[in-house]
Amino acid sequence: MMPCYRCGARQTDPVRGASPWQRGVRNESQVLICPDCQRLHDLDLDSCAGCGSTALICRLGEVECRACGTVRMAMARTDTSPADPVTPPPGLSAEVEAALNRVLGRA
Template identity: 70%
Template sequence: MPCFSCGARQTDPVRGASPWKRGVRREIQVLICPDCQRTHDLDLDACGSCGSSALICRLGEVECRSCGAVRLAGRRPESPQRPDGLADEVAAALDRVLGRLTSHA
């Protein structure tokens, strides 16, 4: 996976931990190369609880590495009660397939 900002390809570190960092941008896990880490405006998502940008995205959840807060991916911190359109579409499709009555519009 390349750096989301500049497109540089990650190479194997010589020894020890990789200098590349992970982040979440628009609900997607991204990699950030060492050069772009020095850039101050990476437009990364921030934790709704503590404001940290040390987030990871996995299995449909976004977790803050600083405070441990977890939220479902697809729900923006500024509007946590509003599910995204895809979730509504999936719920409606499941209702159709399983023959359930729907209340989805």
Template identity: 60%
Template sequence: MPCYRCGARQTDPIRGASPWKRAVRKERQILVCPECQTIDGWTADLDHCTTCRSSALVCRLGEIECRDCGHVRTAERTGDTLVPSGAPGLSEEVEAALSRVLRRRAAPT
């Protein structure tokens, strides 16, 4: 899953806690890369807990849970996936990578 703001994809994890943050936006789980977390007000367009107003939410199995106060509610929105505009989806990235590899192998040496 890419960063919802810039479209960057996570690389192989390094030991320790990930610098990427999970959050909920429009009732969908998203990831925020470390660079986008440095932007002032980066939590403003995230969903917030209806009880404590925290943006530390996780979405799983149709429920949204606040990691700060523990409040759980049912997610109302289903269906579409959030992908940053202009950012290629994973299938497009895989297709491009396969095209590059197959062209190199198909060329006479």
């Protein structure tokens, strides 16, 4: 599962009902926001050019506004600045390996 883009918290299996995690788009990429980070006022999310809402989803190269329905093509990122690195959270590879071992029945 994808971690929170702000704090790196990992999503756990939800209790019955809707997930308290929120989706958003940042720098043309789909991100998840944990319940704690949702309380922050400046989430630095992309917004809709039509209505200004940050209720966006990104899928198959398109960004859709859930507030007004505007759909646009996602622009390819050319910014690879060190201020916004894309690195997995610490321990992620060990978690993935353990999950694969459980699923595949490896000892």
